[in-house]
Amino acid sequence: MNKALFGNLPLPASSRAEDLETVSRQKLAPLFPPEQFELRSETERDKGIDLIVEVKELNRYTNFRFAIQLKATAKIKLNVDGSLSFPLDVSNIGYLSNYVMPAYYVVYDSRNDIFYVEESSLVRNLLYEKYKLGKYPNQFKVRFCKVLTSEVIQGMYNNTLQQGSFFKTVNNHLDLLRHTDSISGIFIDSNRDVHSIEENIRFITDHGLHLLNQANFEGIIQIEQRSHPRENVPAMFELVCGLAYYHKGKIHKSLDLLLAASKRCSEFDLQLQTGLAYSILQAKYEVGILSKEAFKEASEEIMNKKDIGSYLQLEKAYAWIKECKGDENENFMVFCDRVNCIVESERQNPKARILGYARVLEVGAEFLLNDLSKNLNTWTGEGRRRFLPKVLDEWKLIQDNYFERLDSLMKYVFKHNDIHSMGNLSRLKIEWVYRCFYTKLFFENWSFKSLSAKWEISVDRRADILKACSFLDKTASFHESIGDYESVVLNMVLKYELLHVIKENEKCEQIAADINSLIEKNDFFQLQLKFSKILDQGTRHEKFLKHAQMLLVHLYEIAKNEGFVSALFEPYTEDMLKFDADITDNSVKWTFSKFMVFEFTD
Known part of the structure; x- marks a missing residue:
């Protein structure tokens, strides 16, 4: 340098x-x-x-x-x-x-x-x-x-x-809160989204009924959980959140919110008031506060009021048909007419149409499957066995008609993205398969010689049942994806019965443990009673087999005492064939052979 x-x-x-x-x-x-x-x-x-x-x-x-x-x-x-x-x-x-x-x-x-x-x-x-x-x-x-x-x-x-x-959003919310005297706050979720409690409450109050109709229960619950702390909220907020928790199986939480809403039910019109009162009854029954008899009595009182919505009108019609005596064909036609009137009165409400048509299918299945059992029972015995194909041929036509209606409704439900209803209808279809399976299997294998039915299940029939189980697993996964664990349990219970009917005992033990675990986790009181009854008193097919066997043994005793027991074991003579040929057409009876027409507005 x-x-x-x-x-x-x-x-x-x-x-x-x-x-x-x-x-x-x-x-x-x-x-x-x-x-x-x-x-x-x-x-x-x-x-x-x-x-x-x-x-x-x-x-x-x-x-x-x-x-x-x-x-x-x-x-x-x-x-x-x-x-x-x-x-x-x-x-x-x-x-x-x-x-x-x-x-x-x-x-x-x-x-x-x-x-x-x-x-x-x-x-x-x-x-x-x-x-x-x-x-x-x-x-x-x-x-x-x-x-x-x-x-x-x-x-x-x-x-x-x-x-x-x-941070800008947080600061904006905090600035607003500094200028209010009421208890309030903000909620920050796992995605770091910031929510104002007031905005959440206002959104559910204004749009909650629409969200319920769209079955967006999980969305409602998430918003409710982001709305603390809070003081006084509109009764509509508590009603909507209570119903959402109910549909997700959180019955105790649901009941707390519904009871809170009922204290200010004057904020609602008469239809919502009756709907709220009925929902509280349902929740109390689900958790075991009300007995079945008390629930039925209180429900009838509510349903006898003039101003009830379409849902309660459908429930009223359903309760009527279940208790109705007399001509089954006439009663079913009246029921279908009532459902049709309710559905047509709310043409722009797809949820009412789905619920109404689903009830028609549910009631229709009960009548027809009982008819199948009666008709097969009528033509049991060696002499009359030749007439069984007539029963089965007619049954095939009826079943095809039933599934055609069911499939058309499922397409409509799928169009409206109603996963909850889709699962219910899928389960209804498997219920039909299950009941038809054990009914036909029993009568096809009944023998008056041994006074019993051999429970021999073909490879194809076993495969059909296992396919139905797989279908239930798939629909259960959809329910689980939206947090509908009540429907998951219902699918599992039906799967338990399907496995039981083909004697898959080890699988039954495993699924029973899974069912009890899920019931306990979600506090499903009524489902616990239902499944405990199945474990203690038997599945539906076990009860059916016991009852059908008792009837046929009773028929054998009568034939034996009256001197025509040979007709149960031997081919008919010419005179007997002529006599039965004359009455065959009148003896095969169905409550109805064609369903009401399902009309879809969109």
């Missing part, structure tokens, strides 16, 4: 570290596109932040920023895996952790001309993980593995935008 050139005055010395820092800054800045970033040096009393970087959105400044602590090295060798271990002051780690926006450590390796980066929050977590007792050293060596690429820089940009938007 020529000191004379500078008047022999001493000058500050340059250091390798400063030169390295300058190089690292000059090389770092061009990596950040100027249309997205504005880099500013932190020079005033720098305590551990070298750069503040503001992000831009559409070439406009956002005031959303992140911090960079820049380090550089020319001596440290890379690890075998290509990472770089670099010591950081623990005090600096704590300093960057206090920065509410994102902060990053960037280390420049001059030997290889590579920048490494790591978010300060991750570095802090690594420090906490290693020194769990809180006794920290002065320095903490960090293994930097992430290279600062354009993709990583874009991630820093996105992270800063998200963080900035998040």
